[in-house]
Amino acid sequence: MAAKKSNGKTNLIGLRKREYRGGVTTLCAGCGHNSISNQIIAACYELNIVPEEIVKFSGIGCSSKSPAYFLNRSFGFNTLHGRMPSVATGASFGDTSLRAIAVSGDGDTSNIGLGQFKHVMRRNLKLVYIVENNGVYGLTKGQFSATAERGLKLKYQGENTYMPIDIIMEALSSDATFIARSFAGDAKQVKELLKAALTHEGLAILDIVSPCVTFNNRPESKHSYDWGKEHEQQLHDFSFVPKEEEIMIDGEFPEGSTRTITMHDGSTLVLKKLESDYDPGDRWNAMRVVEKSNQEGVLLTGLIHLNTRRASLAKMHNLPEDRPLNRMTERELRPAKKTLDALNAKMF
Amino acid sequence: MTIVKTKTQKTPVGVKRVVNDFSFTIATMNGSGSQTSNLLLLRALFKMGIPVSGKNLFPSNIQGLPTWYTIRVSKDGYIARRDETEIVVALNKDTFVEDLEKVVPGGAFYYADHLKFNIQRDDITMYPMPVLKLVKESGAPTALRDYVANMVYVGSLAGMMGIDMDKIKLALEFHFGGRQKPIDLNFGLIQAAAEWAVDNLEKQDPFYVEPMDATDGLILADGNTSAALGSIYGGVQFLSWYPITPASSLPEALIHNISDLRDDPETGEKNYAIIQAEDELAAIGMAVGAGWSGLRAITSTSGPGISLMTEFIGLAYFAEVPVVIWDVIRVGPSTGLPTRTSQGDLTMVNFLGHGDTQQIILLPGTANECFEFGWRAFDIAERHQTPVFVLSDLDLGMNQWMSEPFEYPDEPMDRGKIHWEGDMEKLQEKWGRYKDVDGDGIPYRTVIGNRHAASSWFARGTGHDEFAVYSEDSQVWEENMARLIRKYETARKSMPEPISENMRGAVIGILAFGSTAAAIDEARDYLKEAGIKTNSMRVRAIPFTAEVKQFLKKYDVVYVVELNRDGQMHQLLTLEYPEFAGKMVSLPKHDGMPLSASWVKEAVMAEEQK
Numbered sequence: 029m030a031a032k033k034s035n036g037k038t039n040l041i042g043l044r045k046r047e048y049r050g051g052v053t054t055l056c057a058g059c060g061h062n063s064i065s066n067q068i069i070a071a072c073y074e075l076n077i078v079p080e081e082i083v084k085f086s087g088i089g090c091s092s093k094s095p096a097y098f099l100n101r102s103f104g105f106n107t108l109h110g111r112m113p114s115v116a117t118g119a120s121f122g123d124t125s126l127r128a129i130a131v132s133g134d135g136d137t138s139n140i141g142l143g144q145f146k147h148v149m150r151r152n153l154k155l156v157y158i159v160e161n162n163g164v165y166g167l168t169k170g171q172f173s174a175t176a177e178r179g180l181k182l183k184y185q186g187e188n189t190y191m192p193i194d195i196i197m198e199a200l201s202s203d204a205t206f207i208a209r210s211f212a213g214d215a216k217q218v219k220e221l222l223k224a225a226l227t228h229e230g231l232a233i234l235d236i237v238s239p240c241v242t243f244n245n246r247p248e249s250k251h252s253y254d255w256g257k258e259h260e261q262q263l264h265d266f267s268f269v270p271k272e273e274e275i276m277i278d279g280e281f282p283e284g285s286t287r288t289i290t291m292h293d294g295s296t297l298v299l300k301k302l303e304s305d306y307d308p309g310d311r312w313n314a315m316r317v318v319e320k321s322n323q324e325g326v327l328l329t330g331l332i333h334l335n336t337r338r339a340s341l342a343k344m345h346n347l348p349e350d351r352p353l354n355r356m357t358e359r360e361l362r363p364a365k366k367t368l369d370a371l372n373a374k375m376f
Numbered sequence: 377m378t379i380v381k382t383k384t385q386k387t388p389v390g391v392k393r394v395v396n397d398f399s400f401t402i403a404t405m406n407g408s409g410s411q412t413s414n415l416l417l418l419r420a421l422f423k424m425g426i427p428v429s430g431k432n433l434f435p436s437n438i439q440g441l442p443t444w445y446t447i448r449v450s451k452d453g454y455i456a457r458r459d460e461t462e463i464v465v466a467l468n469k470d471t472f473v474e475d476l477e478k479v480v481p482g483g484a485f486y487y488a489d490h491l492k493f494n495i496q497r498d499d500i501t502m503y504p505m506p507v508l509k510l511v512k513e514s515g516a517p518t519a520l521r522d523y524v525a526n527m528v529y530v531g532s533l534a535g536m537m538g539i540d541m542d543k544i545k546l547a548l549e550f551h552f553g554g555r556q557k558p559i560d561l562n563f564g565l566i567q568a569a570a571e572w573a574v575d576n577l578e579k580q581d582p583f584y585v586e587p588m589d590a591t592d593g594l595i596l597a598d599g600n601t602s603a604a605l606g607s608i609y610g611g612v613q614f615l616s617w618y619p620i621t622p623a624s625s626l627p628e629a630l631i632h633n634i635s636d637l638r639d640d641p642e643t644g645e646k647n648y649a650i651i652q653a654e655d656e657l658a659a660i661g662m663a664v665g666a667g668w669s670g671l672r673a674i675t676s677t678s679g680p681g682i683s684l685m686t687e688f689i690g691l692a693y694f695a696e697v698p699v700v701i702w703d704v705i706r707v708g709p710s711t712g713l714p715t716r717t718s719q720g721d722l723t724m725v726n727f728l729g730h731g732d733t734q735q736i737i738l739l740p741g742t743a744n745e746c747f748e749f750g751w752r753a754f755d756i757a758e759r760h761q762t763p764v765f766v767l768s769d770l771d772l773g774m775n776q777w778m779s780e781p782f783e784y785p786d787e788p789m790d791r792g793k794i795h796w797e798g799d800m801e802k803l804q805e806k807w808g809r810y811k812d813v814d815g816d817g818i819p820y821r822t823v824i825g826n827r828h829a830a831s832s833w834f835a836r837g838t839g840h841d842e843f844a845v846y847s848e849d850s851q852v853w854e855e856n857m858a859r860l861i862r863k864y865e866t867a868r869k870s871m872p873e874p875i876s877e878n879m880r881g882a883v884i885g886i887l888a889f890g891s892t893a894a895a896i897d898e899a900r901d902y903l904k905e906a907g908i909k910t911n912s913m914r915v916r917a918i919p920f921t922a923e924v925k926q927f928l929k930k931y932d933v934v935y936v937v938e939l940n941r942d943g944q945m946h947q948l949l950t951l952e953y954p955e956f957a958g959k960m961v962s963l964p965k966h967d968g969m970p971l972s973a974s975w976v977k978e979a980v981m982a983e984e985q986k
Binding site: 051078079080081083084095096100101102103104105106107108111113114115116117118119120121122123125126143144147151345346347348352353354355356357358360361362363365367368371372374375376 | 419422423547550595596597605608609610611613614616637638640643644645646647648649651653654655657658659660661662663664665666667668669670671672673687688691695781782783784785788789796822823824825826827828829831832833834835836837838845846
């Protein structure tokens with residue numbers, strides 16, 4: 029598709045925003061997941077991504093229904109509970125030139141899917157892995173998930189007496205290469221982080237607190253809108269500058285107050301210092317900062333860790349760059365007849 | 377090649393020679409390196425042109441527990457396991473007494489002379505071997521002594537039975553890939569042992585081998601390696617797997633062989649990817665993902681792994697994703713007998729998944745067929761857009777089998793009904809992922825990377841209509857499920873046909889599948905000698921083809937022989953053909969051992985005499 033100049037109604041590749049939309053959502057009105065779906069649509073539109081060059085994946089749960097509600101022109105696979113990472117891993121080899129967005133939930137990732145979550149980080153699959161985190165099972169009507177805080181009280185379940193699993197700490201301990209936390213109520217940050225994640229050549233974990241308005245939205249719950257709004261603390265003012273645009277750093281910020289990070293495709297992440305200068309390259313410090321925020325009851329958001337040096341899964345497999353595996357034919361895939369005689373001679 | 381001359385024992389006076397028709401068993405400890413020696417013997421006999429088979433009876437253990445390897449030579453070409461053994465080589469003190477008891481009267485017992493047991497049998501010949509002395513004299517480095525010690529029995533047996541030293545050398549060269557140092561060390565010891573035996577032991581048993589020409593043009597291969605090679609010729613593009621006995625050697629053989637056959641010789645680029653997954657849940661998940669993305673995907677496992685894969689198989693069946701699953705069966709339920717053979721996963725796999733599911737199953741019975749189904753399974757999976765299972769077993773998968781050589785695929789790859797951009801352009805009406813355009817139940821699919829704006833679809837395990845859109849509509853559900861059965865019936869028409877062996881005037885049928893074929897062929901000869909003529913059918917696929925029904929119809933009684941407790945093939949046949957249920961007789965055996973002809977003969981005779 030030839031690049032066109034945007035006329036305000038279309039993006040640079042001539043698509044209207046509606047061409048990035050999906051089916052009508054069947055999630056509850058006010059669900060945080062719908063807001064995230066909207067930011068996925070906006071990020072892909074603004075990045076001028078051809079929808080056919082995205083593949084969507086999900087597991088099972090409310091969150092995992094949402095890929096049906098964005099990017100209708102993209103292929104998608106709604107897989108099994110907790111096992112989206114394995115399907116995405118296998119499918120990624122079909123055509124490694126494509127980008128992939130996966131949506132999971134806190135139950136899907138931290139309960140049934142904790143094993144696959146850890147292993148997909150080991151492999152550094154090129155995938156935007158979104159955890160729509162609300163601390164509760166929605167489709168089965170309000171049971172605790174493993175990210176629910178200790179002491180949380182739910183209508184039919186009583187009090188949660190177990191310690192929560194922290195998605196970000198799990199990702200940090202697994203040395204995932206892109207780790208961010210956000211809040212569905214902070215649409216701008218969600219969108220900017222999504223754009224950055226989409227340009228990352230590896231696994232990008234986005235743990236997004238996405239309130240469940242039906243089962244877990246009381247103000248004292250750590251996954252509610254009220255709590256998020258009151259306790260969100262941004263690590264930095266984060267913005268994504270695509271490679272086509274010049275980086276404009278606001279003159280009023282003193283020197284040294286801005287970090288810039290160049291991504292593989294030439295785009296830039298601009299991190300403006302807020303309370304302190306935070307270096308997302310320092311994993312050890314990230315663990316300390318996240319642990320401290322957890323203890324202080326703060327919802328710390330932003331790009332928590334980034335490592336652009338490690339090779340993605342596809343790169344580790346020495347595949348041809350010029351043509352996808354799924355377009356290869358018998359000519360390339362079936363060894364010549366003469367090779368079989370040599371093989372038979374070896375069989376004794 | 378230099379001709380290696382070694383003396384062999386002369387036939388004792390008054391003894392009638394038994395040539396190329398006996399079994400010998402080597403009793404060692406697991407992890408002692410005896411597998412190298414055992415395979416040397418097997419290969420040397422094969423290269424002498426003598427029909428031969430080898431069965432490894434091993435424990436679930438890395439080192440220390442007893443293990444037995446039985447080699448059968450058969451001038452008549454029988455390669456099934458026998459219950460009797462004429463010769464035993466005893467190197468394991470823990471099993472010395474029971475090993476001595478195993479030898480049939482008139483047989484021979486070789487033993488390492490440092491195993492001190494004050495037991496004798498006067499109905500067999502006892503041959504002590506000075507293992508430690510010969511090893512010491514060989515000059516082998518101390519660290520290698522335990523391993524090369526096994527060469528003493530190779531040499532002793534060779535000298536006493538008449539195994540051709542040239543062929544042993546050939547087998548050594550093959551085993552060590554031409555590396556001269558280990559070849560020389562081992563061969564020196566084998567020669568020394570052979571000479572010692574000829575000079576010092578007095579041959580009294582009648583068992584000899586002599587060259588034949590009955591293995592010309594044949595190969596010796598295990599089923600797992602054959603399956604791996606067949607998959608490579610089938611264009612495998614993605615393998616995900618998790619280690620489990622007895623399936624692990626399938627992916628390992630694939631990894632070992634694929635680079636030479638498939639990597640770009642100039643760039644080293646690969647047109648496939650292999651991942652050892654974290655468990656079977658992930659192994660099948662990856663394979664399903666790869667199959668959905670348009671790759672020829674495979675995974676291999678055994679019963680416990682199949683259990684873990686079940687939910688994904690249901691998804692792949694319903695979302696219609698091609699994927700190939702090899703189940704190399706071991707004895708279950710549970711961890712069961714993990715190093716023993718079985719055909720016990722048949723009904724589980726046939727109905728694998730929750731709700732209404734019926735799976736396509738291929739049933740190879742020879743190494744050559746493992747190769748063929750290795751490539752053919754991908755064609756069937758992609759043609760029918762569904763999981764295809766290949767059921768092998770420990771005996772077929774891990775033991776060496778004499779077989780016809782691998783044949784190059786006689787058909788071009790069948791990638792099935794797949795639309796790319798150009799195909800989408802030409803369509804007259806709206807494409808639907810699950811639309812039965814041709815009336816055969818098989819829709820057209822598209823895969824990721826297709827840039828046509830109408831090519832995408834959302835795969836799901838939930839109810840969906842012809843356009844892959846979520847639906848809870850009852851009629852839509854029923855129609856879709858009916859189409860899946862239509863697809864299964866389409867598959868029935870192109871399944872590999874069964875193989876029949878006939879005798880004139882037979883009124884009895886024997887039906888079986890898989891690795892039991894050798895025992896059944898042999899048993900039929902014995903039954904014929906006993907006056908019972910039989911025809912046999914080896915089923916090679918489910919859904920059953922029309923020939924299976926014809927076979928059941930034709931005979932007064934059909935014995936269904938298989939390696940499991942419940943007679944699972946008998947169960948499936950009874951379900952499918954209730955009209956013939958009355959004449960089918962189930963003959964199941966589930967002792968974990970490869971089937972023997974004598975058991976089949978006795979079981980049929982017992983029924984016939986009722």
